[in-house]
Amino acid sequence: xxxxxxxxxxxxxxxxxxxxxxxxxxxxxxxxxxxxxxxxxxxxxxxxxxxxxxxxxxxxxxxxxxxxxxxxxxxxxxxxxxxxxxxxxxxxxxxxxxxxxxxxxxxxxxxxxxxxxxxxxxxxxxxxxxxxxxxxxxxxxxxxxxxxxxxxxxxxxxxxxxxxxxxxxxxxxxxxxxxxxxxxxxxxxxxxxxxxxxxxxxxxxxxxxxxxxxxxxxxxxxxxxxxxxxxxxxxxxxxxxxxxxxxxxxxxxxxxxxxxxxxxxxxxxxxxxxxxxxxxxxxxxxxx
Numbered sequence: 421x422x423x424x425x426x427x428x429x430x431x432x433x434x435x436x437x438x439x440x441x442x443x444x445x446x447x448x449x450x451x452x453x454x455x456x457x458x459x460x461x462x463x464x465x466x467x468x469x470x471x472x473x474x475x476x477x478x479x480x481x482x483x484x485x486x487x488x489x490x491x492x493x494x495x496x497x498x499x500x501x502x503x504x505x506x507x508x509x510x511x512x513x514x515x516x517x518x519x520x521x522x523x524x525x526x527x528x529x530x531x532x533x534x535x536x537x538x539x540x541x542x543x544x545x546x547x548x549x550x551x552x553x554x555x556x557x558x559x560x561x562x563x564x565x566x567x568x569x570x571x572x573x574x575x576x577x578x579x580x581x582x583x584x585x586x587x588x589x590x591x592x593x594x595x596x597x598x599x600x601x602x603x604x605x606x607x608x609x610x611x612x613x614x615x616x617x618x619x620x621x622x623x624x625x626x627x628x629x630x631x632x633x634x635x636x637x638x639x640x641x642x643x644x645x646x647x648x649x650x651x652x653x654x655x656x657x658x659x660x661x662x663x664x665x666x667x668x669x670x671x672x673x674x675x676x677x678x679x680x681x682x683x684x685x686x687x688x689x690x691x692x693x694x695x696x697x698x699x700x701x702x703x704x705x706x707x708x
Contacts, residue, residue: 442484443468446491451688453493456530459538461491462688467546469691471681471704479549486545497542498522504552514548517567524574530592533577536600536704537685543567546683562680569636569676573598573704594600596629598706603661605699607644608653620661622666623703635670637662639679642698643691647682655679661701 446465450459464487470511472480490496501515521540529537547563550556576598601623602617612620639658641650655678662677685698 424474442481442488443472446484446487449491450645451491451553453490454530454534455491456534456538457490457496458494459686460541461487461537463538463542463684464490464496464545464647465688466683466685467542467549471549476553483545498525498544499548501548504548506548506551507554510551514551517564517571520546520571521567521574524571524578529574529578533574533600535686536574537576540567540570540574542684543570562683565676565678566638566680566684569638569678569704572634572706573600573617573636576706596626596707598704599623599626601626601703601705603701603703604696605657607642607694607699607703609699610653610656612660612664617664620664620668620703623664623705624670626705627665627670627674627707630705633670633674633705633707635675635706636675636702636704637665637675638702638704640684640686640698640700640702641682642685642693642695643682643689644694645692651679651681653679654681657701661703665703 438556443465446468449461451461453461464483468480468483468487471477471483486496498521499516499519501511506514521544523532524540525537529540532673539577543563543566547560547567550563555561576596579597601618601619603612605611605616623635627635637658639656639661641654643650645653658677658679662672662675665675666672682698684699685695687695687697689698
């Protein structure tokens with residue numbers, strides 16, 4: 421056999437042994453950081469698994485390494501726009517949203533709304549990673565829309581009360597803060613039970629607190645079943661909750677409705693695990 425072929429084959433084997441190996445390490449690490457870091461670790465692990473399935477071992481290693489760092493309680497900062505080779509036409513838009521996200525993080529969002537903050541950082545990382553590949557347009561849009569919906573909710577979560585007016589007889593009203601409502605579902609189900617309807621009632625009532633409300637309805641599933649069927653199921657759940665909001669008087673044009681399937685779980689699990697907390701719709705209610 422030609423010596424060049426032997427050497428090339430050996431190099432490929434060596435490369436295979438070095439790339440894609442971080443995921444197994446990440447799956448053995450127990451999260452022991454803050455609520456934000458623990459949620460971030462679970463999300464990075466999900467992203468690493470998704471990239472590994474697509475044979476993108478470089479990004480799988482990248483996300484797995486960040487899962488390990490966040491699980492250990494280390495600071496995992498937002499990547500700069502220049503860290504990824506993004507299309508030039510998208511760079512200004514990405515920079516704008518990154519700056520908005522960095523602003524709410526600097527305002528204390530990680531401590532005041534850790535789950536929302538982790539979801540926002542993961543959506544940003546997912547967006548720029550998919551945008552660098554620039555192949556799966558649906559994935560690019562899903563991650564971008566997730567981030568776009570979370571930033572207003574985070575901004576509301578960290579807003580302090582508005583100071584009273586100088587005249588004590590006419591104080592200014594307190595600034596209404598955004599709220600996150602969670603609706604849980606049975607395995608494979610889309611029906612709203614009594615607890616779910618109560619949560620929808622509370623969310624609809626909170627919408628009326630804003631002069632210019634904005635509602636983001638996001639559906640999710642656990643990891644039981646195929647990714648494609650879970651994506652469809654998450655969208656159906658989101659539409660059911662949006663319909664329930666419309667019945668309670670919330671107009672269509674006030675709501676953004678989206679589904680994310682198995683992505684961004686509340687509880688980190690292995691594949692094919694029926695986790696009740698992950699079978700959910702999140703209602704982010706905010707506005708001005």
